[in-house]
Amino acid sequence: xxTYKQQDLANMEDSERACFVNCLxxxxxxxxxxxxxxxxxxxLAMISSVVHLGSNPPFLGFIMRPQSVTRHTWENxxxxxxxxxxxxxxxxxxxxxxxxxxxPRDTSEFEACGLTPxxxxxxxxPHVAESALRIGMQLVEIIPIQHNDTALIVxxxxxxxxxxxxxxxxxxxxxxxxxxxTVSGLDGYHSTQRAARxxxxxxxxxxxxxxxxxxxxxx
Amino acid sequence: xxTYKQQDLANMEDSERACFVNCLxxxxxxxxxxxxxxxxxxxLAMISSVVHLGSNPPFLGFIMRPQSVTRHTWENxxxxxxxxxxxxxxxxxxxxxxxxxxxPRDTSEFEACGLTPxxxxxxxxPHVAESALRIGMQLVEIIPIQHNDTALIVxxxxxxxxxxxxxxxxxxxxxxxxxxxTVSGLDGYHSTQRAARxxxxxxxxxxxxxxxxxxxxxx
Numbered sequence: 001x002x003t004y005k006q007q008d009l010a011n012m013e014d015s016e017r018a019c020f021v022n023c024l025x026x027x028x029x030x031x032x033x034x035x036x037x038x039x040x041x042x043x044l045a046m047i048s049s050v051v052h053l054g055s056n057p058p059f060l061g062f063i064m065r066p067q068s069v070t071r072h073t074w075e076n077x078x079x080x081x082x083x084x085x086x087x088x089x090x091x092x093x094x095x096x097x098x099x100x101x102x103x104p105r106d107t108s109e110f111e112a113c114g115l116t117p118x119x120x121x122x123x124x125x126p127h128v129a130e131s132a133l134r135i136g137m138q139l140v141e142i143i144p145i146q147h148n149d150t151a152l153i154v155x156x157x158x159x160x161x162x163x164x165x166x167x168x169x170x171x172x173x174x175x176x177x178x179x180x181x182t183v184s185g186l187d188g189y190h191s192t193q194r195a196a197r198x199x200x201x202x203x204x205x206x207x208x209x210x211x212x213x214x215x216x217x218x219x
Numbered sequence: 220x221x222t223y224k225q226q227d228l229a230n231m232e233d234s235e236r237a238c239f240v241n242c243l244x245x246x247x248x249x250x251x252x253x254x255x256x257x258x259x260x261x262x263l264a265m266i267s268s269v270v271h272l273g274s275n276p277p278f279l280g281f282i283m284r285p286q287s288v289t290r291h292t293w294e295n296x297x298x299x300x301x302x303x304x305x306x307x308x309x310x311x312x313x314x315x316x317x318x319x320x321x322x323p324r325d326t327s328e329f330e331a332c333g334l335t336p337x338x339x340x341x342x343x344x345p346h347v348a349e350s351a352l353r354i355g356m357q358l359v360e361i362i363p364i365q366h367n368d369t370a371l372i373v374x375x376x377x378x379x380x381x382x383x384x385x386x387x388x389x390x391x392x393x394x395x396x397x398x399x400x401t402v403s404g405l406d407g408y409h410s411t412q413r414a415a416r417x418x419x420x421x422x423x424x425x426x427x428x429x430x431x432x433x434x435x436x437x438x
Contacts, residue, residue, distance in 0.1 A: 001351075002383040003339075009277055009376065012390065019390030019433075021274035024354055024379065026248030026306050026394065027401035027411065028271070049270050052247070053282060054367040055240035058228055061282075061364075061371075063272060087245050094417065094426055101420035112422065120222075132220075135243055140366050145280075145373060147359050148273040152280075152371055154364060157228065160243065164221040171231065171238030172404050175245060182246035182401050182411060184394050187418070187429070190411035192246065197406045198313065201320035203331065207313055210406070214238075 023185040030088035030181040030189070032096050033062070034117070034126045035076035042117050042126050044109035045073040046100045048183040050085055058157035060085065060137065065150045069102045077153065081139045082124050086131035089179035093189045095130075120159060132178040133162045170214040172197070177212075242404040249307035249400040249408070251315050252281070253336070253345045254295035261336050261345050263328035264292040265319045267402040269304055277376035279304065279356065284369045288321050296372065300358045301343050305350035308398035312408045314349075339378060351397040352381045389433040391416070396431075 009017055028048040035043045047070070053059035062085075064074050077083050088096040092115060099109040110117045110126065117126035120136055127134040137155035144151045166174045182190050196217075197210035209217045228236055247267040254262045266289070272278035281304075283293050296302050307315040311334060318328040329336045329345070336345035339355055346353040356374035363370045385393045401409050415436075416429035428436045 001380045002386070004379040004381070006377055009379075014275065016390035017277070018274040020386070020392060021277045021376065022271055023390075023392035023394055024277075024304075024352070024376065025269045025271045025279055026250055026399055027246055028248065029245030031245055050244045051268050051270050051282060052241055052244045053364060053369055054284075055237040056233065057367060058236070058240045058243075059364075059367050060244055063270060063280075065273075085243075090414065093414065097417045098420045098426055101422045101424075103422050107422075133243070141364075143362060143364065143371070145272060145278075145360075145362065145371070147373060148276060148278050150272055152362070152364070154366060157240065157243065158225055160223040160228075161220045162223070167221070167239070171235035171242075172407070173239060173242035175242055175403050176407075176409060180245055180403075181414070184399075184411075184413075185391050185416075187416045188391070188395075189414045189417065190395060191414055192401060192403075192409035192411050194403075195309065195312065195400070195408045195410055197404075198316045198408065199406070201317045203320045203322050203326075205320075207317055 028183040030183045032086045034084040042108040043072045044099045045070045084125045084127040085135040086128040087133040092130045093181045247402040249402045251305045253303040261327040262291045263318045264289045303344045303346040304354040305347040306352035311349045312400045
């Protein structure tokens with residue numbers, strides 16, 4: 001094992017530190033966030049920080065930096081109060097990554113990157129037709145993280161569109177079957193292979209491996 | 220595609236809704252958090268919400284609920300101000316999942332689940348010997364998310380221990396080579412297979428696939 005102390009991190013060049021520290025949290029979710037401004041200009045931004053906050057009410061969060069390349073997304077969410085979260089799969093992860101380029105405000109990343117905007121009935125923000133799991137979100141709160149000039153965007157799920165065959169009887173969504181990707185660091189994209197679902201853990205009880213339907217596997 | 224509206228989610232049974240909503244964010248990081256109270260009692264808790272907040276200063280966050288099964292972790296972090304984040308790999312993901320059982324305060328999840336506590340020089344919180352990437356963290360701030368009674372725990376990286384061969388020249392850590400797992404929903408564990416690293420995206424430039432070292436792949 002090699003040890004990196006605080007000073008070792010401080011001594012790294014910015015690009016090396018960014019690459020290194022972005023790998024530390026482990027695998028990340030891969031989503032693109034769809035928004036629309038009042039002039040009907042669509043925007044799409046790759047975000048690898050979407051995180052589960054709670055299921056009742058159904059809340060998801062993600063991290064943004066107001067001055068970054070994603071500032072148009074930030075402004076559109078503040079202005080309209082709605083956005084979509086679109087799961088990135090193996091069929092369009094390159095296009096999703098390309099949305100992280102610094103396009104001018106009047107460019108739609110949908111067009112520039114070859115993705116298709118669609119609209120759910122009456123919902124202001126566009127979602128991505130190529131995504132097999134997309135979510136309509138209502139902004140709840142923007143919580144500043146003052147120590148590093150970022151913020152946690154907290155939203156509530158308004159609707160979910162997902163390929164029906166991926167949803168199991170117990171509510172589990174087999175996102176692996178949808179080709180969902182996961183991200184490492186700033187630029188690593190990975191597909192997955194399920195090891196197991198595991199039973200609910202209780203003290204003194206042995207865990208059981210479950211199949212994708214949530215049933216105990218034959219041993 | 221099947222559509223789930225807000226009312227459809229509200230009508231689900233609690234366990235189904237928890238299972239479903241926990242899948243929506245996509246793949247999650249798999250880490251166990253190590254803490255220690257003032258009576259030298261060790262604690263270890265599975266957390267799938269560790270997220271990158273920024274690289275300079277190096278900040279990581281995760282989501283906790285004060286009244287949940289992880290309350291001992293919460294209390295130890297508040298009391299001591301330090302904790303470790305230990306990446307879960309394919310050699311101990313079952314033990315990591317088992318730490319989510321509701322053990323009494325005077326039980327160490329290390330012992331109960333068969334994992335080995337180790338201590339970095341002078342650091343109060345234990346890390347997991349079985350982990351190939353462990354991080355010493357200093358608490359920066361606990362930010363309440365008042366709308367759903369959770370909080371974002373913000374911490375700064377104090378040290379990192381990682382298998383040296385996984386760290387590439389540009390700072391990228393090949394966490395796949397460490398056997399790092401990723402989580403879907405409440406109980407799905409997956410290994411990964413790298414599709415590609417992708418070059419830094421710029422408007423009007425074609426993306427290039429990079430190898431694990433960050434070099435452009437021969438086409």
